[in-house]
Amino acid sequence: MKRLAFKMKLNPGQKEAYAQRHNAIWPELKELLKDSGVSEYSIFFDEDTHTLFAFQKVTGEGGSQDLAENPIVKKWWNFMSDIMEVNPDNSPVSIPLEEVFFMK
Template sequence: MTRVCFRLQVDPDRLDEYRRRHTAVWPEMLRELEACGRRNYSLFLGADGLLIGYYETDSAQDSAEYLAASRVAARWEAHMADLFIDVDDRADRAATALDEVFHLDDQLADIRGTGGIAAPDEAAPRNGGGA
């Protein structure tokens, strides 16, 4: 399984419209997202228009190729394009992929697999953070 995270920039003057369009994504688009193998797909929108997307898939390349060939996805992307900054027609092609630098489950599996648990003075600060 691959975890994919990306960012885009929504026009700050169009945030309400972006939210509105996502309250009722077309059923056929939802089915295409499912058919392309994306799971646990979420979008997070900041007050400045920063959009972070996350999904899990067995193959990011196969998923992207499926959507690139999908008429439904092309229509959806055209429907959404005017809400983004620096996007001509397909936001999915303009998205910037982000590198994963930490995953709790992976690191917990590593320490459990080796039996090593960090000593308290080596552990992360206990201020509720970790990011």
């Protein structure tokens, strides 16, 4: 199992909307993530910078960031595009983070 982390940026004042949307995650999206090997997925929020920090435990080679061509994922991106920084295709601007320490 590997651990992946990345950061994204939320638009100011959108923390509650972001949390509400994720707390009501679509069952088909959750199933897709699990079927793709994502067994744990946490997102944390830094109030000062509006930065979202995402962490996943993944089996296999991919993670949620590798599902860009899936129609469910594209629909989710469109749903979220009004509250966060996105690319021209509405995918979140996502910056991978390098793991520099891990304690077991």
